[in-house]
Amino acid sequence: MAVTPTAALVQTLNGIQFGFILFMIASGLTVILGILDVLNLAHGELFSIGAYTAIGVFGFIIGIVGPPGGGVVGTAVFVLAVLAAVLVTAAILLPVGTLFEAVFLRQIYDRDQVYQLVLTFALLLILLDVKKVIWGDSSIRTDAVYSAINTIPTSELVGLNYPTYNVFVILVGSVVVVGLFWFFERTKTGRIIRATAIDREMATAIGVSTDRVFTLVFALGAFLAGFAGAMAVPPTSATLEMGTNPLVLSFVVIVIGGLGSLRGAFVGALLVGVIRSWMITLYPPGEIAAPFAIMALILLVKPEGLFGTWGETA
Amino acid sequence: MEQTTTDHDTGGIGRRQLLSAVGGSAVAAALAGCSTLLSDGETADQGGQSGGEISDEPIQAGLLTFTRGAPGVLGIQAQRGAELAVQRINEAGGVGGQREIELDVVNEGSNPLDSYNQFIEEGKEVTFGPISSGTHSQIAPEVEKNEIINVSTDGTVTTLYEETVPDPTYSFRFQNYDIMEVVTMAREAVERIGADNISTVAGVNPSYSFGEDEMRVFTQAIQKLTDAEIVYEGFPELGASDMSNHITSINNEEPDVTFSSLWGGDVTTFVRQANANDMFENTTVFGTTLYSAAGDVPGDALAGTDIYSGSRNYYWGLPALGNWQPGRELFDAATQQEGVTVPTAHYMSGYGAVTAWATATEKAIDLLGTYPSQEQIAQVLEGHGFFTPAGYHNIAEDHQGASNSFAGQMVYDDDLGAARLDDVNTYAATETAPPPGVTGSDWLDSWSA
Numbered sequence: 001m002a003v004t005p006t007a008a009l010v011q012t013l014n015g016i017q018f019g020f021i022l023f024m025i026a027s028g029l030t031v032i033l034g035i036l037d038v039l040n041l042a043h044g045e046l047f048s049i050g051a052y053t054a055i056g057v058f059g060f061i062i063g064i065v066g067p068p069g070g071g072v073v074g075t076a077v078f079v080l081a082v083l084a085a086v087l088v089t090a091a092i093l094l095p096v097g098t099l100f101e102a103v104f105l106r107q108i109y110d111r112d113q114v115y116q117l118v119l120t121f122a123l124l125l126i127l128l129d130v131k132k133v134i135w136g137d138s139s140i141r142t143d144a145v146y147s148a149i150n151t152i153p154t155s156e157l158v159g160l161n162y163p164t165y166n167v168f169v170i171l172v173g174s175v176v177v178v179g180l181f182w183f184f185e186r187t188k189t190g191r192i193i194r195a196t197a198i199d200r201e202m203a204t205a206i207g208v209s210t211d212r213v214f215t216l217v218f219a220l221g222a223f224l225a226g227f228a229g230a231m232a233v234p235p236t237s238a239t240l241e242m243g244t245n246p247l248v249l250s251f252v253v254i255v256i257g258g259l260g261s262l263r264g265a266f267v268g269a270l271l272v273g274v275i276r277s278w279m280i281t282l283y284p285p286g287e288i289a290a291p292f293a294i295m296a297l298i299l300l301v302k303p304e305g306l307f308g309t310w311g312e313t314a
Numbered sequence: 315m316e317q318t319t320t321d322h323d324t325g326g327i328g329r330r331q332l333l334s335a336v337g338g339s340a341v342a343a344a345l346a347g348c349s350t351l352l353s354d355g356e357t358a359d360q361g362g363q364s365g366g367e368i369s370d371e372p373i374q375a376g377l378l379t380f381t382r383g384a385p386g387v388l389g390i391q392a393q394r395g396a397e398l399a400v401q402r403i404n405e406a407g408g409v410g411g412q413r414e415i416e417l418d419v420v421n422e423g424s425n426p427l428d429s430y431n432q433f434i435e436e437g438k439e440v441t442f443g444p445i446s447s448g449t450h451s452q453i454a455p456e457v458e459k460n461e462i463i464n465v466s467t468d469g470t471v472t473t474l475y476e477e478t479v480p481d482p483t484y485s486f487r488f489q490n491y492d493i494m495e496v497v498t499m500a501r502e503a504v505e506r507i508g509a510d511n512i513s514t515v516a517g518v519n520p521s522y523s524f525g526e527d528e529m530r531v532f533t534q535a536i537q538k539l540t541d542a543e544i545v546y547e548g549f550p551e552l553g554a555s556d557m558s559n560h561i562t563s564i565n566n567e568e569p570d571v572t573f574s575s576l577w578g579g580d581v582t583t584f585v586r587q588a589n590a591n592d593m594f595e596n597t598t599v600f601g602t603t604l605y606s607a608a609g610d611v612p613g614d615a616l617a618g619t620d621i622y623s624g625s626r627n628y629y630w631g632l633p634a635l636g637n638w639q640p641g642r643e644l645f646d647a648a649t650q651q652e653g654v655t656v657p658t659a660h661y662m663s664g665y666g667a668v669t670a671w672a673t674a675t676e677k678a679i680d681l682l683g684t685y686p687s688q689e690q691i692a693q694v695l696e697g698h699g700f701f702t703p704a705g706y707h708n709i710a711e712d713h714q715g716a717s718n719s720f721a722g723q724m725v726y727d728d729d730l731g732a733a734r735l736d737d738v739n740t741y742a743a744t745e746t747a748p749p750p751g752v753t754g755s756d757w758l759d760s761w762s763a
Contacts, residue, residue: 007566014558137382137421138390138653139579143612150590161565163590166558235590236555236583239383245551280559284548 003281010162011281012274017166019273020173021232026250026257026265027180028224034260035197035217038105039113041120044247045127046093046222050229051238052135054089055142057230061085062144068151075152082145083172090227097222101215109214124243131240145234169231176227177266184262193217197260252291256298258305267306368685372416373409375400376433378443378453379467379664380578381421383553387578388606388660389445392467393419394651395664396442398644403672410679415672427452434460439688442667445660447471447524450487451478457485463688463695465671467663470495470626471527472754475712484692488667488707488715489659490626492527493754494746495602495719496575498624500535501746502721502739503571503600506622512540516569516597518560518584520576521549528575528602531754536571538761545569550580557584561591574601581607586615594619602626604724608733609655613726616733621724627717628662628704629735644703656732662704666717670709673700708743712750716743 003011029043061081068078100123108115146165155162184190196203196213204210228246229238253272257264272291279290298306377396380389400415408414418438420429426449433441434456441457441464444450450469455478457464463484470491471478479485503512515536519525529547536542545567548560561584564572572593576584581604588594597620604623635642644665648657674694678686686694699708707717722735748757 004566007562010562010565011559014556014562017558018556132382138386139383139610141582141612143614146586146590147612147614161592163558163587165590232555235587237579239553239579241383241553242555245553245555277559280548281563284560288551 006160007281010160011277013162013166013170015274015277016270017169017173017273018277019270020169020176021228022246022249022253022273023266023269024173024176024224024228024231025246026253026269027176027262028221028228029250030254030257030260030262030265031193031217031224032221033254034262035193036101036105036109036214037113038109038116038120040218040221041117041247042100042123042127043120043221043225043250044243044245045124045131046096046225046243047229047232047246048238048240048243049096049127049131050089050093050226051233051242052131052140052229053092053226054085054230054233055140055238057085057089057092058082058142058144058234061088067144068148078148079152079168082149082168086172086227086230089230090223093222093226094219096226097219098215100222101218105218106211106214128240135238137240139237139239141237142234149234163235165235172231176224180262189216249291252295254305255295256305258307261305261307264305264307368410368412368679370412372414373440374436374438375415375417375668376430376436376438376441376443377417377419377467377664378422378426378429378433378441378445378449379419380423380445381419383579385422385445385552385578387582387610388603388658389422389578390653391606391658391660392443392445392664392667394648394654395657395661395666396467396668397664398647398651399665399668399672403668409672409675410685413685415668417668422446422449427456430456434462438462440465440671442664442671443467444469446522447474447492447527448522450474451523454479454482454485458483460484461688463671463692465667465695467667468660471523472531473527475714476753482713484688486670486692486695486709486713486715488627488670488709489663490717490719490743490746491714492524492602493531493748493758494716494743495624495626496528496531497535497746497758498719498721498741499573499600499602499622500532500539501741502622502624503536503573503598504539505739506600507570507598509540512536512542512570514545514567514569514571515542516546516548516564516567516572517544518548518550518557518564518572518574518576520580521551525549525575529573531758532573534755534758535761536573538758542571550576550584552580554580555583557587558591561588561593564588565591565593565596568596570597572597572599574599575603576601577603577606579607579610582611582615585611585619585621589615589617589619594621598622603659605629605733605735606658606660608658611726611733613728616724616726619724622721623724623735625720625735626659626663627666627707627715627719628657628659629720629722629738630657631734632720632738632740638703640703656730656734662702666702666704666707666715669700669702670695670698670707670715674698674709710750714747714750716747718742719746 025047032040065081068075149165150163152164154164154167253268254265257268275290279286379392380386400417404414422444430453445468447469450466466487468489470489472492517529519529546563550557599621602624605625630645648654675691678690678694695709696711710716719741720738722738724733725736727734748754
C-alpha cells in the first residue's frame with residue numbers, strides 16, 4: 001500500500017495521540033511503582049471508572065453550559081467546560097485512591113510483593129463488580145463531547161484532515177506531561193516525593209511522613225487514571241472490559257521506559273503509540289505483537305529499560 | 315441483478331415457493347419419521363420421553379449469549395428475543411400444551427465452553443446460542459457428543475457445517491450465516507454503485523474468525539461480480555477504542571467500497587471516528603452487521619454518512635408494520651423490554667432459535683402422539699419450516715437456517731430514536747446461499763465472472 005505524505009503524517013499523529021492516552025495511564029502506574037514499590041493491577045479499573053464517571057460528569061457540566069455557542073467565546077466556554085469535567089472526574093478518583101491506600105495497601109507494605117499483586121488483583125475484581133452494580137452490564141457512552149469538539153476548526157486550517165478531539169488530547173496530554181515534570185522538579189511536595197523514592201529511611205529521618213506521602217502518591221495515581229479515562233472515553237464507549245488492554249500496554253510502556261521512571265513512561269508511551277500506529281498501517285496483523293516485540297528487544301539490549309528507575313531525575 | 319419482490323404475507327418468499335416449502339418440509343419430516351418415529355421405541359431413551367405420557371415438567375433450556383460489554387449491544391437483543399418467544403410459548407400453554415419452558419441465560423464471556431458444559435450437567439433439554447463464531451466452533455462438536463439439541467442464535471462462521479461439524483445431527487443454526495449476509499452485501503454494493511464503478515475495495519473487520527471469514531467471502535464474491543482490487547484490510551480487536559489508524563488508511567486509499575462486518579458497540583466507535591475523520595467523503599461503506607447497533611449509534615454520528623447495512627433475517631420495517639399485525643405486536647412488545655430500543659436481526663435470532671426448536675418439537679408431538687426424543691426432534695428440525703413475525707423461515711437439511719435478508723441505507727430516525735434502514739432491498743435465501751451439500755467456496759467459484 002502506497003502511503004501519501006499526508007496519510008503518513010496523520011498516522012503518526014494518531015500514534016502520538018494514542019501515546020498520550022497511554023502516558024496518562026502509565027504515569028499513574030509509574031509514580032505508584034516508583035514510590036510505593038507496588039505494581040497496581042487495579043490501575044486499569046481505576047482508568048475505566050474514570051471513563052464511566054466522566055460520562056455522568058460530562059452530562060452534568062455540559063448540561064449547565066449547553067452546546068458550544070457560536071464564536072470564539074462560546075467555543076472557549078465549551079472547551080473549558082469539558083476540561084472542568086475531566087478535572088472533576090479525576091478529582092472524584094482522589095478519595096478512591098486515598099481509601100485504597102489507607103485501608104488495603106498500607107497493611108501489607110512489609111510483606112512479599114506477591115501479596116501486593118494478589119491484593120491489587122482482588123481489588124481489580126471487586127472494582128469490576130462495583131462497576132456492574134453502579135452502571136450495569138451494558139456499555140455506555142457520552143455523545144456531548146466528541147462531535148462538538150470536532151466542529152472546532154484546527155487541523156483543516158493547515159489543510160489537514162484530522163479530528164480536533166485528537167488535537168485536544170495531544171494538547172492536554174502535553175500539558176499533563178509538563179505539569180507532572182514541573183510538579184516533581186519544582187514543587188516542595190514533588191521533591192519530598194522524589195526524596196522518599198530515592199531513600200525512604202533518610203526521608204523519614206528528616207521528618208517526612210511516609211504514610212502521608214504514600215497516600216498522596218496513590219491518590220495521585222488514581223487521579224491520573226481517572227483523568228486518562230475521562231479523556232479517552234468521548235470517541236468510544238465505557239465498557240466493563242475496557243481497563244484490561246490499557247493496563248497491559250501500560251505495563252509494556254513502563255518496562256520499556258524503565259520501571260518507575262516517569263521520563264521512561266513518556267518516551268515508552270509515545271514509542272508504543274507511534275510504532276503500533278505504523279504497524280496497523282503497514283502490517284495490520286502485527287498490531288498486537290509490535291509493542292511486545294519492542295519490549296523484548298529493549299529488555300535484551302538494556303534490561304533496566306531506557307531510563308532506569310525514577311527518583312534521581314523525574 | 316435478480317431481486318425478489320417482498321410479499322408481506324411471506325416475508326419475501328413467493329406463495330408457490332412457500333407452499334412447496336411447507337408441504338415439502340412436512341412430508342420430509344413425516345417420511346424421515348416413518349422408520350424411526352414409528353419404530354419399536356428404541357429411540358425412547360435418547361434424551362426425550364418418547365413412548366410415554368407427556369409430563370407437565372417444565373423444559374429446562376439454556377441460552378448462551380453476550381450479556382455485557384461491547385458485544386452485549388447485540389447479545390442482549392438475542393436474549394430478549396428468546397425471552398419473548400419463551401413467554402409467548404408459555405402463555406399459550408407451553409410445548410405440547412403442557413410443558414412450559416424455563417430459560418437460564420449465561421454470559422458467553424471468556425469461558426463459554428464451561429458455561430455450555432454446565433448447562434449439560436444441569437440436565438438442560440435444549441440449549442440456544444452462542445453469538446460468537448469462535449464459541450460456536452468450540453461448542454458444536456460438544457453438542458454432537460452430548461446428543462442434546464443446540465439451536466444457535468448466531469455463531470455464523472461459514473465453515474461450521476462444512477468443516478468443523480460436517481455431518482451434524484444435533485447442532486442447528488437459526489441465523490443466516492456469513493456467506494449469506496456477505497453475498498447480500500456484495501450484491502447490494504453492485505446494485506447501489508454499479509459493477510463498473512467498483513474498482514477498489516477496502517475492509518475493516520473484527521480480528522477473529524468471524525471477521526476474517528466475512529472479509530474472505532466478500533473478497534471472493536465482489537471479485538466475481540466486479541473487477542475490484544482489494545487495497546486495504548484492517549482487523550481491529552473486538553472492543554477496540556481507537557480505530558483511527560484503519561480509518562486513515564482508508565482515507566489514504568479512497569476505495570470505491572469499504573466492507574465491514576464490525577458489530578455491536580464497535581460499530582458505534584467506528585462510525586463516530588470515521589465521521590470525525592471525514593471518511594464518508596472518500597468511500598461508501600457496506601456492512602453486514604452494522605445495523606446490529608441500530609439502538610446504540612447516535613444520530614450525529616450518522617449524519618452525512620454513506621452507509622448501507624444488511625439485516626440478516628429481520629428488519630422491523632419489512633414486512634411493513636402498518637399492514638402486518640404480528641410484526642407490529644413484536645415490535646411493540648420488544649420495545650417494552652429492558653435494553654431494546656429497536657429489535658434487530660439478533661433479536662429475531664434469539665426469538666427464532668427458540669421458535670424453531672419449539673415448533674419442531676410441537677410437530678414431532680403431533681406426529682408421534684407423545685413427547686419426542688432428542689433424535690426425533692432433530693429429525694423434524696431438518697427441513698423444518700415455520701413462521702415468526704419476521705416472516706417464513708426454513709431450517710435446511712444441512713442444519714442451516716435460511717431466511718430472507720435485507721439491505722438498505724442506514725439513517726437516523728428522530729421519531730424512533732434509533733437508526734433504521736431506508737430504501738430497503740430484499741434478497742431471498744436462494745440468491746445468497748449455496749444449495750445444501752455445496753460448500754460456500756465452491757458455490758462462489760461456480761459464479762460466472
